[in-house]
Amino acid sequence: MKHILITGGAGFIGSHVVRLFVNNYSDYHILNLDALTYAGNLENLKDVEGQPNYTFIKGNICDEDLVKELFSTYRIDGVIHLAAESHVDRSITDPLSFVKTNVYGTLNLLEAAKDSWKGNFEEKLFYHISTDEVYGSLGKEGFFIETTAYDPNSPYSASKASSDHFVRAYHNTYGLPIVVSNCSNNYGSHQFPEKLIPLFINNISNNKPLPVYGKGQNVRDWLYVEDHAKAIDIIFHKGITGDTYNIGGFNEWKNIDLIKVLIKVVDRLLGREEGASEKLITYVKDRAGHDFRYAIDASKLKNELGWEPSLQFEEGIEKTVKWYLENKDWVNNVTSGEYQKYYKEMYE
């Protein structure tokens, strides 16, 4: 049996990755290491909790002793590293937390992998999950490809760029088998409602203002989270060691247009008149250093490993809006912090 350490598995993307690996690979023991910060929620994983091939460990990726101990106790074969501080706005007000987790935490995992594997790298892999934000901002034209020069603008993207560089440095310097993927904006169930899509679905349904940064002209490329999880599965198993893969939805939206789609779908599902909630749109001060446009060219992943998004955006948005409307308790629990009691009940 292989032992696979997934970090940040109680978060948004991590919980989808953990579910996919636990359910699809009974010959893997999946260890989920998560500090359960405000963004980590074990309720996201209720359905896999009792599976024999799953273990949850509450802990910080920056904890040197803990991470070393995990590598020696479980003889970890592979790492899928997702744990991070992930919200750009928070990085503007608290950059140090981003350096601690995203840079130091990644380095701590790399050190433990290097020391534990001791040059015996056969069948081992350290997979770093990263973001397209490391490439900076595009104008109206063009796409990010794997060789686009790094040019991060926010403390969040600078911290992710730094961790990507460390991961590649461990490959080049020590021969550590690594792979990196850089993905565009994810959407879907279980995303903390500070990010655009879940925040706005929640606000529309509660008749609260929709704070659009600047003029709402910024562009993002949206990918359904389960398609990201499938890409991670393929890259983990078939990716070329030392390589980088861009993952994207081939699905660009101007923020204001996407917001109007959300309004339309939420209003319809709540039986309101079409466009009734457009009055909630409120233009606010722009995000500092707001990147204008991200757009991923994911053709390398498509051509070399055969991955492409499986879900049409209209279908993904419909499923996503329905999930948040049908799971109001989840939204209320995470916004009130109530969900943190769940860990205490289950594990203490």
Ligand code: NAD
């Ligand atoms: P998230 O904020 O929803 O979840 C992060 C998880 O990491 C949480 O469970 C949290 O408790 C855990 N965590 C945070 N600090 C930790 C620490 N010091 N030790 C252990 N666990 C810790 O994030 P997400 O949106 O699911 O993103 C996951 C990864 O994917 C991140 O590395 C992010 O940079 C990357 N990514 C996200 C997106 C996106 O659109 N959300 C796109 C591309 C890449």
Ligand code: DAU
């Ligand atoms: O591109 C990948 C990245 O996508 C990930 O690496 C990040 O972890 C993830 O948070 C996301 O970053 P963004 O900053 O693009 O996502 P966010 O949902 O915060 O914002 C999306 C766009 O919407 C962005 O242009 C800012 C705008 N926005 C966001 C919020 C929260 C608003 O106009 N109003 C808002 O209230």
